[in-house]
Each structure stands twice: as C-alpha cells, then as structure tokens.
Amino acid sequence: MSSFTSLIGGYDISKLLGDSLRAGVNVQSAAFALGAVGLNLHYGFTGLLNVGMVAFMAAGSYGMAIIFTQGLFGGSILLGILGGLVFATIIALLVGIPALRLRSDYLAITTIAIGEVMRISFRSRRLLDITGGPFGLPSIEDRSADISLADRIGRDWNPFFSVDDPTKTFGFWRLDFDAKTLWLMIIGWTLVVLCSLLVWKLIQSPWGRVIKAIREDEDAARALGKNVFGYKLQSLIIGGCIGALAGIVRTLDSGFVESNQFKPQTTFFIWTVLILGGAASKWGPMLGAFVFWFVLVFVEEALRQVIINADDMVWMGLEANDVGRMRLIMMGIMLAALMIWRPQGILGKKEEALLDAR
C-alpha cells in the first residue's frame, strides 16, 4: 500500500488526504474530543460559559507531571492522573464558588482569567523546581526511580510494544502509527467513548433533568426547590475533570508539559469542536474533533501546497510561514459562522436551535 501516491501537477493528494485523516484520528484529536465532552456537559447541557477549559487541561497535565517528576507516589501514572483530577477539582471549586452564584457572564470572565493566570504563574521562575518555569518539564521523569513517563506508557504498559522490534509500526499507507501512538490512540478514544456515555447517562437521569432545567432557566429550577448552585458546581467539577483527562492524554502523548501548550486558543479550538459536532448531543464532541482536525489539516496542507507550487512561493501575498496564522483566522471565522448559521452543529437538533429565536 505504501506505493499509494498520487502527484497531480506538483500536488501531493495522498499526503493531503493521508495527513488530514491521520490528524482526525490521532491522539491530539482524541484529547480535543475529551475536552469537548467536558465542555458539552458545561455548556451544552448546563449552560455554563466555561471559556477557560484550558485551565482544567493544565491542571490535569501539570498535576500528573509534577507528581511524576517529584516521585511523590513512586512514579505511578495512575496516581499521577488522580492527582491531576484532584487539581482540576480544586480549580473548579476556586472558580465555581465565587462565580457560579452569579450571572453566567461572570463565569466566563473568571474562567478565562484563571486559565491565563495559571499559564503565567506556571511559567514563573519562582516555580522553577516544580513546574520547570518557562522551560516546562521537557521530559517527565522520576529521577529517583529512574523511570520516565514516556517509557512507562510507551513500553512497560504497552501491549503493542515488543522489545525485539521497538520501531514496529501498525497500520497502512499514511495511517501507520508506532506502538506508543497506537496505544495512546486506543486509550484516548476509549476515554472519549466512556466519558461521552457517562455524560449521556447522567443527562438521561433525573439529575440531568435538573441540569438541563438550569440551562433553560435557573430561576425556574430554583423555584422548584433545586439547589442550583450545587448542581452547577457538580457539573463544573465533572466536566472539569474530563477536561483534565484531555490534558493528561495530550501530555502522555507529547511526553512533556510546557506552559505554552495552554494558551487560550486551545479553549477556543475546543469550543469550535463542540459547536461543530453539535452541543448537547451525545456523539457531537467525538465527531466534531475528527472533522475539526481533518478540516484544519486539510486546509492548511492544501494552502501550503498551493503556496509551494506558486511562483516565488508566494500566493496572494501569503508565504509558507503565514499558513499557521491563516489557520487561526479561519478557525475564528468558522466558530463565528457556525454560531450564526448552524448553532446546532452536525449532530445537534435543529428544532432546539430554532427554539431560541422564538
């Protein structure tokens, strides 16, 4: 299959499609899907305006990485993950207790603030020994026990890894992955499915009925004796922990944490994933992540190829290194446009979106 290439006049269609597909199913995409599942509980079902999902991801990533590098629990990944979730819960409480009693705008302001403050604080030199300051934790390893996170997840605990052939890859065409990536993809997408189902089951229960009622009109829920603040806090924590898992999956994949991984644009990607897939739907986040990454890489790669093939490698004034910026502009337009013309996304219910306008 590796001979499957098709060059049409300098354009590499195989690379275009292959890379896009690859991005759609890769670990990164699973991480964004997870983030969107958490955000779906927040925004799609509870109506919470969390515009700082990245804070929860950072809590998960840094929580796990710090516990691991400090050798706090003998380099255990699972305890590291648990630590990340606890950290995310603390963040949820810190944000939720002041902001959830108030109008939804205040949560938006507070969440974006905490995301930025966490990022800026983590890169502070004062935290050099813990978070690695501006350098981050380039390789997450427990020096005392001499184990690294990457080895742990990529070798020791990886059923696909074989010592005889450590570079063995799985798959075909441009969709072949090394043992670690494959393993993390399976873990990542399994988590996506499990969390989607968890959220869905919760939403189908009487608890979920209250949650949806809060989204619709929290005063009505209050008038019926529901402790709205408590429910919102629960939702914030659960969604936040799912967000932390997203960060954790991403960190397991990259093998390092660094504050720049947690810029606000990550939150905004997750929003786009959710709106694209369809807020308040069961599988919207999952589908949204796939489509999002596919489209993102497709457009980017196409643009790149067009530029490379153009005279002087300049196309309509764009050069190769403008492509990354164009993609953020396009994502911005995509989020706004979706919100305006297709707020229900791919899988959301159209009727529900229309009810807003009544």
Next chain:
Amino acid sequence: MGQFGHVSLSTCTISAMYGRGRAGSSAVRVGALALLTLIVASLFVLFAAVPNAEAQEGSLKGTLRLGRETVEGAEISATDADGNDIGTATTDVDGKWEIPFSEIGTYTVTLDAASLPEGVGFAEGFSESVEIEIDEVRAKAVAFKLDSADVSTTLEIDPLWQRLLSRAVDGVKVGLLMALAAVGLSLIYGVTGLVNFAHSEMVTFGAVMAFAIESLWGGLPFWIVILFTAVVGGVLGFVLEGGLFGPLRRRKMNNISLMIVSIGLAFVLRYSILLFFGSAPQSYEHYRIQSATDIGPFSLPGKDYWIMGVSFILLVAVGLLLQRTKMGTAMRAVADNPPLSQSSGIDVDRTIIAVWIAGSALAAVGGSFLGLTQIVEWQMGEKVLLLIFAAVTLGGLGTAYGAMVGGLAIGFASEMSTFWLDNDLKFLIALIVLILILLFRPQGILGVRERFG
C-alpha cells in the same frame, strides 16, 4: 508580503459570497461575511503599504554600556544548544549589537573579553557568557555587565520613596489606560448585555493603526495620530455593531451565542493583525526615546505627561458627555433599562451604535497610548484582557464610571505590585481582586444590586 494582490483576494471573496448566497437568505449572512472580509481587507491595505513592518526572525540584541558610556567595537557571538555558531556581531557607536536567530531553543551568548577596551572587564558576578532560553521568536535583550578600574559604576540608587513614587506614577498611567480600554467594554455590556471578548483586540488595533500611520508619515504631530486612531477605532466599532452584532441581535440571537461569536471575532482580529503586522514587537519610531522632564518631584519622559493628561481629559469628557448630553443620558437610560427607554422614545439602536463607536474609539486610543509607553505587538490586547475584565467587574459590569474607577484601581494595583512581586504576578493580583469582588460585592463598587425579574 507587500503586494496589493491581497485586495483582489478579498474582493473576489465578496463577489463569490454574493454569487453563492441563497436568494432567500437574509442580508445578515452577506453582511457578516462582508464585514469580516472588510476587516481583513483593510488590514491588508494598510500593511501592504507599511514598509517592512516585520523582521521575520527574532534576534538577540543589546546595548553594551560601561556606566553611562556605550562601548564600541566589542565582539559578541552566539551559539545554539548543540554548540553551532549562529552568528557574531560587533557593537556599533551606540554600543548596540544584534544577532538574528530563527528557532526557539537555548542559546549561549559570549562577549569576547579581549575585544573590550583596555582596563574594562566584567562586573562582579557576571561572566563573559550568558545562557538564554528563547521560547518565542522575537527580539530578546541580552545584557552584559561591565566594570572598569577607572570608571565608577556604582549605581546611584534612588531613595525608596522616590522609587515608590515613580512606580505610583506608572500605576496611575497604566490605570488611566486601563480605564480608557474598560469604559467601552462596560458600556457595551450595559446597553446590549454582550460581554465582548473582541474588545481587547480593539486595543491592539488602535496601537497597530497608530503605528501604521506613524511609520507611513513619520513625524506627524502626535495629536493627529491620536485622532486618526480614534477615528479608525470608531469605524471598527461602527462596522462591528452595524454589520455583525446589531443584525444578529435583531435576529434574536441570545447574548451567550453572541459572546461566542465575539470570541471567534477576537481570534480573527488577533491573528489577522499577526498576519499583517508580524510577530516582532515594534515601537513608534519618532517617540521612542525621550529624555526625562522634571516637574516637581516627578521625572518622566515628556510623552508620559501627555499620555496621562490626554487620558484624563478623555475620561472626564466621557463623564461629561454621559451626564450632560442627550446622547449620554440616552446611553445611561438604555444601560439602566432597555425596554423602558425604548418605550419612552429613545432610539435604542442608535444609542447602541453610538456606544460601540465611542467605546471602540476609546479602546483604540488607549491601545495607541499603551503602545507608546511600552511596545506595539500583536498580543498586547490579549495581555491586558485580564486586567480589563477585572477592572470592569470591579467597577460593576455595565457602568461607565465603575469601569473608570475599576480600571484605575486595577492598573494602579497591578503596577504597584511589581514593586514587591514578579512582573507576572500582577495578573495573579488581578485574578485575586476579581475573585474577591465576586465573592463579596458581585455588583462591583459602583454597580447596583442585580435586579430580579
């Protein structure tokens, strides 16, 4: 970059949109897309004309000084983490040197001691090599500390009160700028209920526009630059409300959805600016360095007096406009109770447009001032977003005077905090203020208790 080919891109996008637009679909659709294109196009036009706004690479740079003298002819070299040379430089008459680089990483910068003038060596605790971590491709200052046998380099440290005073003055200045930026955000929230996440990009937009005109026609009197900034800021506000948010609101889109639209818009604006302006920070050519002027105990560059003076006058003017003019009264009335003011004969839509224009113009002017005191870069709005939000919440979401007071307070507090704390921690201060205010007085200092029903 640099051709007018950009323009054709945007015009053909517009025509494509009109061509494809479904016959029955509302004008909003076309309007909104045309608007986004317009913004992008206007940036194209401006930046196509600005000569070499961007150095595509980052650079390590510095000015080598001995006491107050600069050192010429010293040789400096840089190597990357693997020990590969990435460049050398010799300091010029002004002691300046620069070595470009293109990738992030760790660099070692070395000053050749042999190339220094006789009798000059490194100050105590400083060696000839400096290791530097680069996490962003941009200009990065590298400092060497020199010492010599015959030049006394003992720094005269100002007495504590003097330093506190100068920090306080800085605090007032930043506070005034934050107030300028925050008023619009708060007023827009007041009259429409929208938390406009793109507001911080107005700040960047203003700074960048001021930079653009200033580098096109260098040496313009600064008040013309300010006027121009205010006008383009106002136009952007007008276009955003008239072409995007207004029509969407009339389609009964709720404020939560509009807020998400504004987040998308913020990204479009921010990265468009990055695309055209580039990632390298710039400063206004003609106002870069000014010698200090002493007035009483204050010793500030002349521009700082101007900035503070003009900001103060602008804020007072806003206050007077709100209090004394018909339009100002209308703004306050709409902010207070939109349906009621509608029924009492106020043209709500016109008032909202006016608020957008005024608010955006103020933010743009604030941005140009911010660029003047610090640097102009594509992320500057994003960086103050937090402070602006904290300011608006502190003062009371929706109140103009609250935003002013909040802006002053947050700007001042965050600037003062750097006296004792790391620079980065000023954002932490803002967050703490935000959380405390939400816990204990969510309506803000000047806000009224949230109403029910």
Next chain:
Amino acid sequence: MPANSSESHASDARPTARNAAQMAVRTAQPEPGSVKPDAILTIDNVSRSFGGLKAVDVKRLEVQRGVITAFIGPNGAGKTTFFNLLTRFDDPDTGAWNFNGKPMQDQRSYAIAKAGMVRTFQLTKSLGKMSVMDNMMLGAKNQSGESLSRALLKGSWRKQERRVEAQATDLLGRFNLAHMRDEYAATLSGGQRKLLEMARALMSEPELILLDEPMAGVNPALVQSLLGHVQALRDDGVSVLFIEHDMDVIMGISDWIVVLAEGSVIAEGTPEQVSQNDVVVDAYLGTSFAGATGDGARSSEGDEGNQQ
C-alpha cells in the same frame, strides 16, 4: 373575555359549604395585620426599596392555613416584589417571616421551595428546550435520582420515576395539556405556559402555593376549570396565596383578601368586607365597583392587569 362566562363561573365557583379553615378565617378582624386563627405564614416588617421608591413595606401580615387568600392591588403596588421577597428571589432590606413556624428570611430560594412554599412567576418561566413532560417531572420533590451519587444507578430511581410520571400525566390531563406532553415547552402558547407552570408547581405537592396572576391570558372556559382545581387544592389542605386582577375570580373563590397599595397593606378582609371598604374602593376598585359587588360585574382595572 365575554361577560356572560365570567358571570357564570363566578356563581359556580362560590363554595356552597365552607370547611373549618374557611370558617375560622372569617373570624379574623378585617384590618391590616390582623391575627389569624391558624397562620401558615406570618410576616413582619418586610421592606424593599428600589432607589428612592419604596416598593414593599409590609408591617405585619398573617396568612391563614388551608384557605385561598387573594392578593390584590393596582399595577405597581408591589405584589410581585413581595412574592419575590418571600421566596427570596430578591433580597429584602428588612424583615422576617415564618413559614410553619420556621424562620425563612435567611433561607435560599430553593430551600424555601423545598420547605413547601412554592411559587409561580408572573412572566412565565417555561423550560423551552425540555419536553412538557420533563418540565412536569422536574417539579416532583425528593427524587432520589436527582442526587449525583445515584444518578447512574437507574435501578434506584426507576420506580420513583414511574410514579412521578403517572402523577405528571394525571396533572397534565387536568390542565388540558395531555396532548402536548412530548412537545418542547417552547412551542406552547402563552396561556398554556401559565398552565404548565402552575401544574409543574403542583408536582412538588406544596403546602403553600404562591401564584402570580395564574389566570392571566388563560381562556375563560379554562379559567373556570382552573378555579375548580384551585378550590380542590384548598379542599386537599393546600394553602393558596394568589395575585389576581380579575375581580370576578377574586370574589368567586377567595376566602380572604389582602389589598396592597404602594407597597403597604391597606386592607384585609373577606370578599364582602373588602368590597365595602371605602379605602379599597378609593385606592383600587373604583366607585363603579362598590355598588356592583356580588352581581359579578367586573372592574376595568382587572383587564389591564391581565395584559401583563
């Protein structure tokens, strides 16, 4: 609404035999702040100002258990604000009140509802993107599946869920909404939303229900049957406090009337006593009403109120 229908329901609704609570309340003094034989709610010094305007300033008020108490007053008298305060959707400047002997002024609104004092809103709050059935089922109290720890254990709440659903179906039938049960609540008409909101509040089996203009916008035939429900509620022992502008409705079913004007209680009494009260006639009912009481004639102000 046509005058003849209101005439007929006014006479139908008048109770033929009074129960003990109804008899008891008639013994209370017809004056503001009078003591009731068996008060479910006692209110002291509740006040709330908006800027310079004193919207509510109630010195003392007792609400009798097991009867229908009507709350009337001109537009802007402060009736809705008073409800908001009692249910803590708004914060009073001063005041204390006891519900079933328990102080409520420091409780949160949900806790007040949980305690058995449930309200509806003048501007209806239907949960638009939820089905009518879900709206109803939300109202039921003490649902174990509403706690997070049990939400995933379907077995632990399936039975209760079925019970709640049966109860909801029954109520929907009584409120003429059975055919809408699977529709989104947002698709209901204004009047239907009023009905849904009232039915939903009843799902929680309140001890005291506070209804803010429940009949506004509801068609006359249905008003008729609603009145029947309200009376049936009372007969089941539920205390009802309701705001209404329609004098026929008020005269028809209330056992006690409290008149509010400019934030203060200016009169209390049985329908007969209130309609003869000069202060009330001047402040609210207007002279045309005074002579016509009992004939089922309607005040013009009643109509205006219904527009809200």
